[in-house]
Amino acid sequence: MKVIDKIREAAVCADGEGAGSGKVVFSFEFFPPKTEDGVDNLFERMDRMVAHNPNFCDITWGAGGSTADLTLDIANKMQNMICVETMMHLTCTNMPVEKIDHALTTIKSNGIQNVLALRGDPPHGQDKFVQVEGGFACALDLVKHIRAKYGDYFGITVAGYPEAHPDVIGPDGMATLEAYQNDLAYLKRKVDAGADLIVTQLFYDTDIFLKFVNDCRQIGISCPIVPGIMPINNYKGFLRMTGFCKTKIPPEIMAALEPIKDNEEAVRNYGIHLGTEMCKKILANGIRTLHLYTLNMEKSALAILMNLGLIEETKVSRSLPWRRPTNVFRVKEDVRPIFWANRPKSYITRTMGWEHYPRGRWSDSQSPSYGALTDYQFMRPRARDKKLKEEWTVPLSGIEDVCEQFKKLCLGKLRSSPWSELDGLQPETRIINEHLGKINLKGFLTINSQPAVNAERSDSPSVGK
């Protein structure tokens, strides 16, 4: 679903209290981690954060296109594994139109409907943005291209700069009135060309943001403007980021940070306090959307939302026993095999490559569509891939072989199964595994079972806990 439609829905549906009161929605931004372990850990973190029901999450596009493949992969998993409405950033830096289209068609085929269209910064080591041959010069061109080529499929977000774009901020830390107004006029052109949402650059002076929103309205920009809030996590990082973005730092913030700058915890707590106060003021001015730059950290963003009463520590809300799919092609699915009920994040990913079932891997090996067990079909931690391939990429000449394979799994002769993260079956299955083996040999393939264990003691080694 498009983020803009979710924001509009929330605007007229305030916790069931009727139209008009405007529910507050929030979102989280992440960036692609540098290491493989970092990526794995990011998904775990996202999973925990998504349990608090953000309106959407976005993933950045590395400077100069440096993380293109990783960003695409993470975006896909966010939408289809974490099941959160995902917005992918896309920049024009080093991106001829073919690469832009590759990225857009990839996310489209993965059921993602949201793009943050950006020009991008100059590649590392260069001062000025240079349009690559066969590419675009600015975000406006990218927005026009997306609308022309993909029609209404994508919701398009663009960047807005409450203090004007850093390129036009002078040595005194300010843009001239003319430069600020040019920036606004250009923002309006991005919206007129088809962008339906604006997310802002980080800021620490809330009045500047509120004035920016007002100025946008004055020149006819009517789409939602989402404030980008970056909680201060550590002093040096804060100075680096605000220096890079040429962000104005109100003197009272510097005064509060100066005496605590070497105490990381105190700085983080102050960042939470400041972020909370900024958001309170923004919400008090009628804005109902908050976008948190998490820097891949969880604590500060969640603490701010808790302080605002927007989330509760223990509350995990789900309308179904599993997380609803967000993939636009699968949103209507409301049935799951029971086995997956308590593993909501895996079902969509696991079944992504199964659309040709039963003409795919588990079928007649003479068939032209008989496929191999690919990594794509079994997206799971790398360590498991090898075991799975060894045990499940075996010659199958008929249904009997398939039944035999399932029987082996039930009898504990295989250590892995394509549909479970666990090693082998649970100890409780031993109570019925001989029966399961026989059932499978009769052609009823079992993927799930529940032995009857009424009145068993809770310290039983096999069925207790």
Ligand code: FAD
């Ligand atoms: P544009 O909208 O094209 O504008 C840049 C500047 O040029 C503006 O001052 C504008 O007024 C001026 N300008 C451009 N074209 C014209 C024109 N035709 N006429 C008049 N003025 C023009 N960078 C990344 O590399 N990856 C990311 O994932 C990323 N995410 C971001 C997310 C947000 C919310 C924001 C605010 C920034 C993000 N950036 C990211 C940084 C961004 O790429 C840089 O700020 C970049 O320098 C400008 O991108 P833009 O899309 O704002 O550019």
